Amino acid sequence: MRNRSTIWLSIGVLALLHGAVLTAHFVAPYDFAAQDRDLPYAPPTRLHFIDARGRSHLRPFVYRSVEQPEGSGHYVEDSSRAYVVQFLVSSRSGGRRLFGVDEPASIFLLGTDAYGRDQFSRLVYGGRISLMAGLLAAALTLSLGLLAGASAGYCGGWLDGIIMRGAELFLALPWLYLLFAIRAFLPLHISPAQAFFLLISVIGLVGWARPARLVRGLVLSAKERTYVLAARSFGASGFYLLRRHILPQTLGVMLTQAAILVPQFILAEVTLSFLGLGVGEPVPSWGNMLATLQQYSVLASYWWMFLPGLALVPVFWIYHKLADSLHEETL
């Protein structure tokens, strides 16, 4: 019972997260490419509840940050005027945003990067790439694994031999090396949209071997069950048997595999984009947002540039909890 509630709770939180990144144009206060050249590497905007005269307010407000002295990279708050955080504001580009403040102040919850772009907005937009890449790649891998495992297990014979030898080859390489090797033969300079689909297919291709093995084992044991033999003796076709009697047995294992693979694939996207082999600027992904940390000066001076990395932690954690609970549930 506790397991069930953990599963549903994790799925609920994940759905919320995915919903947030899919509606990024509403949730994020700014566009992912909107630059504020006056505010490069501005620290996170502080939300205030108590104003300069010591009165407390129910609604949070911000002060405008200004660089002082000019060009020093050092920011102070101009407390002469408070800007109340407003909800459901209409943005310059037309649509509505979840929250925002009046100009000339700006609200950067997670600070800004080298071009003065809002990190929080980029994080939300970047989640679109990273989270979706993980999900789609896992879907691709699982379908490939299901197809290969089911045909190997059900047909047996030479097909089984070929598929399982192939799986061994794929398992004989550390997955990051394999990913790199496959990425190496694909073009390097491509548009972000192309890169996104390329990444999904590459990452999805790499992982098929493990689910295929699992599915094969399950199919092998399921196809000897008496009810399957009975159905076959009534003249059921192979496809019908697979669809109706055998593959439903793999559902639990496939779901657990999905919960294990998705975070792994999110990390794969993050890693490739971090190294410049994935989705490129100006489109944000959680990987290429972290890439600036490869510069020592950024690493040493601007702590808020780390925050996109920390976004990975809760996502991973929830997926692991989900995988654990699913695993126990299917036992």
Added chain:
Amino acid sequence: MRYVVTRLIHSAALLVGVSMLTFIFLRLAPGDFFTDLRLNPQVSAQTVADLRAQAGLDQPLPVTYVRWLKSVARGDLGLSLAYNARVAPLLWDRARNTLLLAGTAMLLAWLIAIVAGLSSAARPHGIADRLIGGGTSLLLGVPELVLALGLLALAARTGRFPTGGMVSLGFAKLNLTGKLKDVVLHAALPVAALVLGALPVLVRHVRASVLEVLQAPFIQAARAHGIPRRRVLFGYALPAAANPLASLFGLSVAALLSGSLLVEVVMGWPGMGPLLLEAILARDLYVVIGAVMFSAAFLVGGNLVADALLYTVDPRIRAR
């Protein structure tokens, strides 16, 4: 003996298969090392064609593969186009550094995992178990990339540890202990990132398999004989739990190699990771293939070690 021979033949066949696969993948690639050269107006198309022919890139796939096999037999592993040197010496240096890093991390991670796993399995739901369980489940959510970046930032802030590289500038002038200390200081952070990344999975598996063994009647018998707890745990339970752990050993080699690739790039450790990344960006065909082959060889080697471990630890396997 027969077991060992079949395992060796199987591993060799696997490596040949991996090499064919990478060759096919890489030769299917659009563009090669000289593609960027073609954009240069000062280089004529003829020169590019000549260079490609010189490197043997105009030949069909089987021919290049056979040529590569011959160079493997000579111990060259082909020619790096970017470095204009044989690949093998380039890789050996880097592979040594990677092995140093991953091997140390492996050893440490397993030592810690066994101690932590045993002590948490010894008293399920005790204080140690809860602390270790909480720690591992927290670490499970932190990917190696974040760990490495975090540690690096810590190093940059505190200034206690060097950030990047394997040795300091004046390394050649140091005496032996100084050299050792220098390398250890440089390796501390990457090793820490790798160990912390590998630990949670290992600890959980050690705990689970020891817990299972502790239920067995022979453990109760040992306890009833008054054998001290520690000896029951290390002398009786651990060897009996070794079977699933030995297969996990092989898997952890793969995980550590992948992790090491990333950590090396982030922390500037001169291992195979940075070399492979550069080679991919420059489309340096044979370096990529060489690095991939090395990683496969390490993994296959790790699996062989795991088998050997299992063979020595588990009498049931020896009997077969």
